[in-house]
Amino acid sequence: MLIFLARRLFQAVLVMLAVAFIAFALFNYVGDPIDSMVGQDTSLADRQQLRQELGLNDSFVVQFARFVGHAARGEFGLSYQQQRPVAQIILERMPATLELSFVSAALALALGVPMGIYTGLHRGSWLSQGLLGLSLVGVSLPTFLIGILLILVFSVDLKWLPSFGRGSVVHFGWWTSGLVTRDGWRAIIMPSVTLALFQMTLIMRLVRAEMIEVLRTDYIKFARARGLSNRAINFGHALKNTLVPVITVAGLQLGSIIAFAIITETVFQWPGMGLMFIQAVSSVDIPVMAAYLMLVGFFFVIINLVVDLLYHVIDPRLRIDREQVGIG
Amino acid sequence: MTGPVLRVENLRVQLPNRRGILTAIDNVSFAIEPGEVLGIVGESGAGKSLTGAAIIGLLEPPLRVAGGRISLAGRRIDNLPDGAMRRIRGREISAIFQDPLTSLNPLYTVGRQLVETIRTHLDLPPAAARERALSLLREVGIAGGDQRIDHYPHQFSGGMRQRIVIALAIAANPRLIIADEPTTALDVSIQAQIIALLKRLSRDHGTAIMLITHDMGVIAETAHRVAVMYAGRIVEIGKVREIVGNPRHPYTRGLMGSIPRIGGARGRLRQVEGAMPRLNEIPPGCPFNPRCPEAFDGCRQRRPELMPTGSGSAACWLYDKSAASMAAVADG
């Protein structure tokens, strides 16, 4: 078990380094950092000196090491656009994205899993067919379109919900939360539904497919032959076996919520990291792009690690036990 | 108990599909006495497993019972509602399947699966159920039950898993066990042990066993009587000794002739030409007639029912020459 953990950690570090490498390459070689820092009329000599001071003439390895060192400490340099430390910008925007992601994930799970179970168990029913049809629509509609439609109906027509922004937020130390105010909640409803819809349909289809597979297995057939009640079979055996692989895949999917947040934040002008990233891409603000990349890479690696460990803990077949295997 | 444990009369199982209705089991009848081991033997696709599934009520739709009746100890069971059938499963009729690797839920301990089955059928508190589980494990020959009961299925070998499967099947002391290829997935040495176990259990508890297999050797070892199936019908049925020593139906003769025997006469193994017809290509008359070395006109026209042949019955016109020749005369 420990060996497994060590190996996964090692892999995680490798992946992070790879991501850091890409971010660094972005940082240093795409566009000229000097150009974006100084004005047009700075003399060549001054530029050279600046180059030297910033250590841009050092070897690749040294620069990379320095980059990684800085990144580990949370220093990502200054944003070209805003001339402020990138770390500060990120800290400001992170709570918005995290809250949105969290609420969406909760929504997607809370609705997706039960719907998946129901459509898996009652395959022919009306409701199942309806839900499946809707899920197909959910998967086909681009996230931004859903957002636009929601805005059209609830903001423009009905005027119930705000179409942009976070509403009023409360500060807790460096964290800002919109979940403690009433219009914070009003503001988060549409974006989180938009973000959750895609995930929800994915989870529902996943749970359904897995459930159908499990219900076909020999051990379910044998459980039926033993006369176990439908409840025991469906919720005791089938459900547990369904959720085990689903947990892992769903976990990975939830990681992608953070990426899809980019789109949702753009539609609703939600002041989070996603919107920050898009603005950085449009204005070629390299430090911000690089920092976002590293951060998201970090999140993904952590999520993957946790999911792997979770799977290991849940599935007894993967636990290495020192007991002797019985002789037949 | 008087009377057979299981009586199957004129069972017909059909499969409607887009091209029409296929008959997978056609007019099958037999009975099993208490404590008897009846072997059902035949090639893959002959309908053996489907018969077992129909009896225990686990036919997968669109397969369905389209005719006949199935009675358990005199009580009709083929038309029972779901709930009633479920109470019979495991309690009065049990089934075990071919692959012990996949028959057990990998995520639950053996003990939990045993206790769950026990408590479903017998009204026992958890502690007593666990005791019974332990004694079941002992009975099927798993040593060290106290510890192993809390192990997971993957921690057992194939043979042991099949023993656990059997333990689960006898947990509520059923009258009949339907064993569908119980030894096919196991090593030959383990096969012998499992067969011995089944025989012992049958003797000790008076459980009848319907032993479905394609392996005639297993039947010869274990069964009292045997039914030979072909294309969804029983073509011969009788005592094992008779069928093995002196098969009557040409198909059975072909089967026996194709089995190599130690110490038997040397020479080429006989082979039956052709292959069993698919469900949508069953010829009129006797389904075996295209491949039968002794077929004559009557065989192609009318389908033979089971006819007495001395000690058993065979569905073959050879044993009812008078009726066949009358049919031939009538058709001119």
Added chain:
Amino acid sequence: MSSTLVCGSIASRWALADLASSAGAQRWHLALHRVFDSDLWWSFRRSPVTVGAAVISLVMVAAALLAGWIAPHDPFDPASLNLLDATNPPAWLPGGSWRFPLGTDDQGRDILSAILYGSRLSLGIGFAAVLLAMALGVTLGLLAGWRGGLVDTIIMRIADVKLSFPAILIALLIDGVARAMVPHDAQTEIASLVVIAAIVLSSWVQYARTVRASAMVERDKEYIQAARMIGVRPVRIVVGHLLPNAIGPVLVVATINLALAILTEATLSFLGVGLPPTQPSLGTLIRNGNDYLLSGDWWISIFPGVALAVLILSINLLGDWLRDALNPKLR
């Protein structure tokens, strides 16, 4: 005695080789035949939803291809635009006219024509991206599956890492990098190429994995080993035998990915980092119209949105049907 043995074994090797090479041609025949098997057509005809989806897809593809001829206006010819026509509502609402059936945008461009041209771009980019991703993924997959060993490990590691990041992110990254590296004026010209590249690089893994799995299964079969023994060139084996077996699942992946590609391109364009307003795809049109949503001119973004949704939906339906029809387990 030994010479007969040798002759016998050579003869059987030739026989195997012959079998392998004619089997190769046969395999392609079989593969294509399987696709158009009666079973497939039967289930196709039986499902009205699928037939409907296919019809819609075909109609849209045809309309997009013929955009140049059937569009009532050319929305991108500045000379034909009249600002007085700007922000007309659709024809059935007050203020609209049948000259502009679905209304006009802020510049007086006809929405219907814009949708037709935009669909053409969206479809074109989608198809191109899928074909290229398929080429890349299938090649890498075959390579990994056939060679195994280090090559396999490297390719699969890259694939694994890539898979843990969602496609959008990768597409955005590539897009961003391209932007940074290419001078501003050239950007609009190569915008479609950049988008295609972004989609290709973010979606090749699916193909690679599918093909690799199938290749590995086939590779160990005896007729392949026989072919290798007598020296049939690896390329021939790979293309002649491994590839046809993988075609089925690859086609299914491709159909799903087509919808995804169109969706990704639309998203990138909506976010402002895809196709520019001078060459708008459906996504760009929606982006453009978004600004007018709050002021009540909803048609500028909703109609392109509906067109996009219908397109993706019908392709998804086709993909679903294809997957079910080719899946032996569900038959």
